[in-house]
Amino acid sequence: MAPKTVPPTARQRRLGRELRRLREQTDMTATEAGAFLGASQGRMSNIETGRYAVSADRVRTLAHHYRCTDQGLIEALAGMTGGRTRGWWEEYREVLPHQMLDIAELEYHAAGFRIAANFYVPGLLQTAQYARAVFAAYVPSFPPHEVEHRVSHRLKRQAVLYGEKPTPLTAILHEAALHMEVGGPAVMYEQLEYLIEMSERGDVTLLLTPFGAGALPNSGQPFDYLEGAVTQLDTVLLDTDHGSEIIDAEAKLATYRAIWDRMASGALGPESSRRSIRRIAQGLKERT
Template identity: 55%
Template sequence: MRPSTAPTLRQQRLGAELRKLREQAGLTATGAAQLLGLNQARVSNIELGRYAVSADRVRAFARSYDCADEGLVEALCAMTGGRTRGWWEQHREHLPAALVDLAELEHHAVSVRVCLVIHIPALLQTVDHARALFQEVAPPLLPYEVEHRLSHRIKRQGVLYGDTPLPYTALIHEAALRMGFGGPDIARAQLRHLADMSERDNIAMHVIPFGGGFPGTGQSVDYLAGPVPQLDTVQLDTHHGCEFLDARAQLAKYASVLDRMQEAALSAAASRDLIHRLAKQI
C-alpha cells in the first residue's frame, strides 16, 4: 500500500496517539518495528498518518506497548481504516483542509463546547448571517468561494439534528448578539433562530453579559470531546486559519478557561430571555 501524501487530521491524530503509546513504553521506532515484525519506515509512516492501519494492528501495537487502557485502545480502533468518505470530502478541493478536518472532527465528537465573543457560533448561524460574515473576509472571497463556504457551514450544522444529535454547549458574549451583521432584518432573524435553538434538548446556550471580565476574551474556542478524554481536541479560530491542539496540558488549560467562562455566563433561561429582548430592540 502506498502512503497517503495528504493524511487527514483524524488520520494524523491516530498516528500521533500510537507514537505517544510507543514513547510511553520507552521504545524507539526501530525497537517497536522489531517487536511488531515491521520495518522502521512502516512504523514511522503509520505514526505520521500516511498509512491506513487496521483495528487488529492497533491492538497489536497496544499489546507491544503494554497499554492496559482498554477504553483508549478501542477508541483508537474506531479511528482505523482509510479516509472516511463523509460529506465533507466533497469540499476538500475548494476549502482549506483545516475547515474540512473540523467538519470530520465534529462528526465524530461525542460533545462540543464553544465560546465566541464577537461572532455567533458557526453551528448556530442562519444562512443569511453566515453569508454576511463571509462577505467580510479579508482578502475578499469570490462569489463562488462564498457559496462553497456557506454550503460547508450549513452542512456542518447537521450534527445538531437527527436521531442522535450532538450535545452542544454554546457560550456567547452579549457583544456577539449586538453586532448586527447583515443589517437589522438578518440580525433579528439570527437572534430569533438562537432563541429557537436554545429550546432544543441537546443544546445548552449561555450568554456572558456585559459588565465583567473573564478569561479567553481574545479568541474563539471549540472544545471537541472524543470518546475518551485522551482524544479530546481544541480548535482555535485565528486570522491565519484553524489551529488544532491536543496536548494534555493544552486540553486541561482550555477546559479550565471554558469552565470559568461558563461561570461568568447567565443561566440558560436568563440567556434566552436576553436574546428575546435584544431581538425586540432591533
C-alpha cells in the first residue's frame, strides 16, 4: 500500500502563492523559472502549490531573479521555508479537520492578532467550559469525544498568549457577546472574569462595542486578522458554518483593515471596556 499523502499546510501554500505572484509580476513562465533553478516546470508547479519544500537560499535566489527589491518580504518568505512545522497540532491530524491544524500553525507564526467578535468570545480568549458549550451547540452535533478534542485543541492554541514572548492581541467584542449566557450564568460569569484578568495584561487589549454604537460595518462578520512578519503576509481567518476560510489576497486584506479601523473607532477604550465587563459580570454573579 502506498504511503498516505499529507496535503501541504496553509502556510506552505501561502509561500508557494507568494513566489508565484513574484514570478508573474515579471511575466516569467514557470518553465523559465524552473530552467533558471535547473528544475522542471512540474517541479516549479509543485513549489508554487506548496507540495514541494524549497530552501531559504532558493527563495532568496528566486526573489532576486524576479527583481524583487523588498528585502523585508524576501527574508519573511525565506523564514517560511523548511517544510511542515512539527508543532503540537500534529497530534490532532487524525482526529480533527485539517483546517483546524492550519489555523493553529498560522497563529503560532503570527506577529500579532486583531480580532473582531460580535456574538461569541474569541477562541483565543475562551475558557474550557465556555468552549465546551460552544461546540456542544453545533448542528449537526459532534459526538462527545470530538467535542473534547476540539476543546483541547482550542485551549492549546492559547499558548501563543503566554510564555516569554506572548503574541500581542487586540480584540473588539460587541456587548451582545457578553450578554449571551453560553453554558449558563455560572459558565458565563467565569468567562467574563477571565476576560477581565486577560485585559489587565500588557499584551492583551479588549475593546467593547456598546449596543449604542449603531450599525456594524459591512455584514458584521466576525474575523481574526493575523499579522505577518510583513504586511504583505497578513492573513484573515473567517469562521463560518461551512468551516474556516483563509483569506490573503491583498485587496481583501485592505478591506478588512478598513473594517477593523471602523469598528475600533466605535468601541470603548480599554478602561471603559473593562468597567463594562465587570458590571455585566457582577449582574451574573448575583444570579449564580
